[in-house]
Amino acid sequence: MDSAVIDVLLAVLGGAIRLGTPFLFVSLGECLTEKAGRVNLGLEGVLVFSAMAGFAGSYLSGQWWLGVLLASASGAAIALLHGLMCSLPRVNDIAAGIAIMLFGAGLAFYLGKPYIQPQAEQIPSLPFGVWLGADPASPLAQALNVNALFPVGVVLAVLMAWGLANTGWGLRVRMVGDSADAARALGTPVNAVRVAATTAGGFIAGLGGASLSLYFPGIWSEALSSGQGLIAVALVIFARWQPLRCLWAALLFGGAGALGPALQAVGVSGHHHLFNAMPYVLTLAILVWACTPRRALQGAPAELGVIR
Amino acid sequence: MAPEAGTLRADRRPCPRCASDDCQTMNLRDTAESLALPALALAGGLLLFGVFVWADGHDPVQVWRLLFLGAFGDAFSLQNTLLQAAPLMLTALCVALPARAGLTVIGGEGALVLGGLACAALPMLVSLPAGAAGTALLLVAAMSAGAVWIALAGWLRQWRGVNETISSLLLGFVAIALFKHLVEGVLRDPASLNKPSTPPLHEALHIGTLPGTDVHWGLAFGLAGCLLAAFWLHATTHGFATRVVGGNPRAAQLVGLPAARLVVLACAFGGAAAGLAGGIEVAAVHHSANASLIVGLGYTGILVSFVARHHPLAIVPVAILFGGFLAAGSLLQRRMGLPDASVQVLMGFCFVLVLASEALRGRLGELFALHKPPVGARPGATAT
Numbered sequence: 001m002d003s004a005v006i007d008v009l010l011a012v013l014g015g016a017i018r019l020g021t022p023f024l025f026v027s028l029g030e031c032l033t034e035k036a037g038r039v040n041l042g043l044e045g046v047l048v049f050s051a052m053a054g055f056a057g058s059y060l061s062g063q064w065w066l067g068v069l070l071a072s073a074s075g076a077a078i079a080l081l082h083g084l085m086c087s088l089p090r091v092n093d094i095a096a097g098i099a100i101m102l103f104g105a106g107l108a109f110y111l112g113k114p115y116i117q118p119q120a121e122q123i124p125s126l127p128f129g130v131w132l133g134a135d136p137a138s139p140l141a142q143a144l145n146v147n148a149l150f151p152v153g154v155v156l157a158v159l160m161a162w163g164l165a166n167t168g169w170g171l172r173v174r175m176v177g178d179s180a181d182a183a184r185a186l187g188t189p190v191n192a193v194r195v196a197a198t199t200a201g202g203f204i205a206g207l208g209g210a211s212l213s214l215y216f217p218g219i220w221s222e223a224l225s226s227g228q229g230l231i232a233v234a235l236v237i238f239a240r241w242q243p244l245r246c247l248w249a250a251l252l253f254g255g256a257g258a259l260g261p262a263l264q265a266v267g268v269s270g271h272h273h274l275f276n277a278m279p280y281v282l283t284l285a286i287l288v289w290a291c292t293p294r295r296a297l298q299g300a301p302a303e304l305g306v307i308r
Numbered sequence: 309m310a311p312e313a314g315t316l317r318a319d320r321r322p323c324p325r326c327a328s329d330d331c332q333t334m335n336l337r338d339t340a341e342s343l344a345l346p347a348l349a350l351a352g353g354l355l356l357f358g359v360f361v362w363a364d365g366h367d368p369v370q371v372w373r374l375l376f377l378g379a380f381g382d383a384f385s386l387q388n389t390l391l392q393a394a395p396l397m398l399t400a401l402c403v404a405l406p407a408r409a410g411l412t413v414i415g416g417e418g419a420l421v422l423g424g425l426a427c428a429a430l431p432m433l434v435s436l437p438a439g440a441a442g443t444a445l446l447l448v449a450a451m452s453a454g455a456v457w458i459a460l461a462g463w464l465r466q467w468r469g470v471n472e473t474i475s476s477l478l479l480g481f482v483a484i485a486l487f488k489h490l491v492e493g494v495l496r497d498p499a500s501l502n503k504p505s506t507p508p509l510h511e512a513l514h515i516g517t518l519p520g521t522d523v524h525w526g527l528a529f530g531l532a533g534c535l536l537a538a539f540w541l542h543a544t545t546h547g548f549a550t551r552v553v554g555g556n557p558r559a560a561q562l563v564g565l566p567a568a569r570l571v572v573l574a575c576a577f578g579g580a581a582a583g584l585a586g587g588i589e590v591a592a593v594h595h596s597a598n599a600s601l602i603v604g605l606g607y608t609g610i611l612v613s614f615v616a617r618h619h620p621l622a623i624v625p626v627a628i629l630f631g632g633f634l635a636a637g638s639l640l641q642r643r644m645g646l647p648d649a650s651v652q653v654l655m656g657f658c659f660v661l662v663l664a665s666e667a668l669r670g671r672l673g674e675l676f677a678l679h680k681p682p683v684g685a686r687p688g689a690t691a692t
Contacts, residue, residue, distance in 0.1 A: 106652030
């Protein structure tokens with residue numbers, strides 16, 4: 001019995017990293033976008049499209065890193081479209097996000113049709129467990145076989161936290177997000193900064209798409225994302241717009257997603273649809289807990305009127 | 309930035325000619341613009357889609373022709389179009405009604421799926437009278453299920469300030485998981501081997517076709533739903549109060565309107581419409597609840613409502629247009645070998661352009677020089 005509990009815990013740990021990586025990238029991308037004062041619900045569409053593009057890139061070229069690059073570039077392109085749309089007068093960023101969500105998914109399903117069957121060159125995994133001296137066959141080593149993009153995400157989270165707080169670029173992004181009037185008074189082009197932040201956010205989210213289609217589950221299918229991009233958007237609220245907290249939140253959500261399969265592996269089964277719904281329920285619970293109806297949320301960029 | 313507020317526009321500008329806030333010319337121009345902008349955007353969407361399929365190596369003219377033929381070419385495709393349009397009218401209401409109360413709800417798919425499930429599950433739980441009374445009970449169950457689901461998103465917004473766009477979509481995913489869990493579990497008909505389904509509805513409970521056609525009564529329900537919603541919004545005090553809450557929450561608070569109740573109720577009405585759509589799909593088309601119900605009708609309804617600018621009467625023609633595109637999709641697939649997602653791509657282009665076209669509002673006349681404002685009277689750009 002004890003070993004079963006340990007197996008479940010190890011599987012959850014491994015799953016937290018494996019499933020949390022896409023959450024990490026999308027939430028970092030959304031965090032950057034929202035710091036500049038815009039909401040990009042379209043990251044769901046970005047995630048689906050970049051997963052397809054990454055898979056196609058890796059499949060066609062045989063090089064996983066080309067796939068990753070293509071995923072990021074296409075993510076940036078779609079986010080750029082969102083950024084430009086939102087810069088038009090009278091265009092609401094929530095509505096634009098919904099449009100991009102459906103647009104990105106439709107485009108990905110159309111272009112991704114030929115890639116549903118084949119296998120593509122995968123992102124390599126880093127055997128942290130073996131480096132730490134564990135037996136390569138042990139569950140611990142298995143759990144610590146980590147997507148090579150995950151350390152990139154961790155570094156990115158640290159870099160973003162530092163950059164937002166300590167660089168001129170970071171200051172501009174935060175200023176545009178906190179007071180567009182102040183930014184205008186200082187001659188900072190508000191829309192340009194926001195479009196740039198949105199595009200960079202899409203680039204980062206594209207890495208999440210690549211992790212989905214090129215690491216876990218490592219295939220391209222139309223049901224690949226099913227709302228993970230949107231969960232990541234909610235996760236940013238939970239993380240109070242702090243990149244480092246996005247990291248912990250992403251791991252928490254990855255763990256929640258891994259709980260179902262882990263329990264199934266030790267014989268608790270029959271409810272896999274309900275377990276698959278766990279991340280959604282957890283997100284809702286966390287939103288209920290983290291939001292307040294009356295005042296602005298702590299840490300929220302002031303220009304972010306709508307994400308309550 | 310407040311969501312689209314229908315006809316209550318805070319940024320209406322005075323007429324450049326007579327300087328009145330509410331003159332006939334201005335109102336006419338507004339209406340003409342509200343028709344012209346989406347029409348232009350849809351034309352642009354079709355054009356871009358043509359370029360897209362051309363880049364993919366297909367003949368765009370042939371694609372456009374098939375889109376039209378598959379949608380409105382003959383009596384058969386027209387009936388097919390109306391069959392597709394019926395649920396779209398109802399799922400679009402699930403976006404439009406909350407939108408008029410100021411909420412952007414996109415979880416219609418979940419309400420539809422639960423409505424279908426409730427409709428299929430009710431006969432397993434209680435014995436129903438045969439005939440119209442039994443069918444009515446089925447549809448009431450479907451509407452209640454949908455209403456509860458969307459009202460939940462509205463209530464979370466009112467109670468905790470949870471963003472309803474995110475919560476309604478997440479609730480939609482939860483609903484689909486619940487649906488699959490039950491349909492593949494306790495509600496499963498043991499006879500459904502390859503495709504898990506609930507036991508088929510008794511024939512006496514089916515919804516039949518309109519006399520003389522192959523179109524089922526769902527179309528009548530869709531039309532009635534849109535008419536009823538328009539009546540409620542524009543001809544009742546309650547509907548007016550809802551629009552005030554959606555247009556200007558502060559003003560609504562000042563005059564003492566029960567904003568929270570109105571918002572949750574508008575969400576419940578919208579959810580009921582989407583749930584009804586699911587119930588009708590089960591009672592008239594599939595005759596049991598299974599995965600065929602989850603085909604994205606709720607998502608297409610979002611687009612329909614946005615194109616119709618959340619106006620219930622405008623939803624009817626827009627739903628028929630997009631129903632036509634859906635109906636033509638299979639023709640594109642068969643004749644030209646396009647992927648089944650091609651209609652989704654077309655809709656994506658349309659959605660992006662419809663939103664972007666709002667930027668032209670108030671400038672369309674100037675663009676085509678229909679109405680030249682006198683020099684010096686041109687109003688400045690409004691704050692957004």
